Amino acid sequence: MDIEFLETLLLTFKLASYTTLILIVVGLPVAWFLAYSRLRLKPVVEALLSMPLVLPPTVLGYYILVAYSPRSCVGEFLARVFNVRLAFTFEGVLIASVIFGLPFMIQPLQSGLRSLPESLREASYTLGKSEAVTFFRVLLPNIRSSFITAVALTFAHAIGEFGIVLMVGGNMPGVTRVASVAIYDEVQSMNFVAANEYAFILFAVSFVLLTIIYSINTRQTSWKIW
């Protein structure tokens, strides 16, 4: 196996891991907010966060790319204040991947929280516990299977991300070239052996990972009471 092959795989898993970690931090409070808020604008927020599920990656990828451009206000601000350019960088791809992974993290968490009886949350409040303590000690431990599902889906989805990476990051070896993009690239240059290696590894890793996670999930649900 050559060094470029390993580099691409490493980058793929780095992108997926970072995306998942960031989405855990971002997704938990957002899911909590969506599960319990009575804000009138909530459907709008929910619709926006679910856009990656229905839109082709090229559409959001295009908007993200436009936003990164130094000619847009976001890109101009980033370049001026932080001297940061995001288009065709790993960081740029990471942010896009986080945006794209939002529904995969948030939806299982949100429906897990909604499935818990209201009384658990309220009981914790009447026992003098704050919202944060209630969330981490009462709610989260009781939606463990939803949490595992959310992390598994987000990671698996991020590993296979193709369109958004190609739009925002291009195909730069060691910087933005992930396995899915590499497969496409190798097929284009009629290099089917290399394409097959990438494809097999992606398939096998995703399959093994999901199987392990779902089998943990089955065991977890067996001792739950609802």
Next chain:
Amino acid sequence: MEDLVIRIDIRKTLHSSDGVMTLDVKMEVPSGTLTAVFGPSGAGKTTLLRMLAGLTKPDSGTIHFGETVWFDSERGIDVPPQARRIGLMFQDYALFPNMTVEQNIRFAEADKQGGYTEELLDLFQLREFAKQKPARLSGGQKQRVALARALVRKPQLLLLDEPLSALDAAMRVRLQDEIIRTHRLSRATMVLVSHDLHEVLRLAHTVVCLDQGRITVAGDPQRVFSDPSISGKFQATGQIALIEKQDVVNVVTVVTGNNTIVKVIAFDSDIEHLSPGDRVLMVSKAFNPIIKKIERDE
């Protein structure tokens, strides 16, 4: 002892399956007593309890706990449940499934040494289940855990929402004793929501009857439930099973508390407001009931 009388004067519009109803309640709960809120389902009992707990916000009005203002719509005061120092036992008990019995109780204890948790485990005979998860407990055991947990912060007000509704008759009597014991032990003011007449008669010092969001009658349970204007020689309560029309009269079949079937003749005007499922009081005035000892062998 500090005077912690609870003064409630609140209004809230409720949207239920039967349409819109206004809960309009003005009442006082004397310090240290056990008050029952009694009424049919949908009368607003649980909502009233939740307002006392700070879980549901009234549209307008005030709630005072002694000198403390818990809620005042005009002054914009709404003390959150965390700061009210109450204990609330939910209808479904709301035990945390991820914690053991002991962890459930200890969770709320302010003193991290957990001395009071230990005391409560012994008092409610929960020692042998201490390391078990709530899912493996029976209904009665769950209720004891829920009571112990509601008491661990030493609340000044203990609220019980239909505490015994999920249990069978034998278990009810046992757990009613538990509630009486809890009241003696904590000396907290207790408010209990119930639609069970026996429960109210057995437990409460005062009863507040709620119907369609309004207080219909309040006072001593014995007096409230035996209206002196009836003053019959023989009384029994029961539930209407059947109303049959026969020629000029109607035969109302009533099942009493101990599952005896009684048939009562009634005129059309008598049954105007009655329908199967209603709880009724049967009174006999003209005849002296015959009394007879029940033999053990029977």
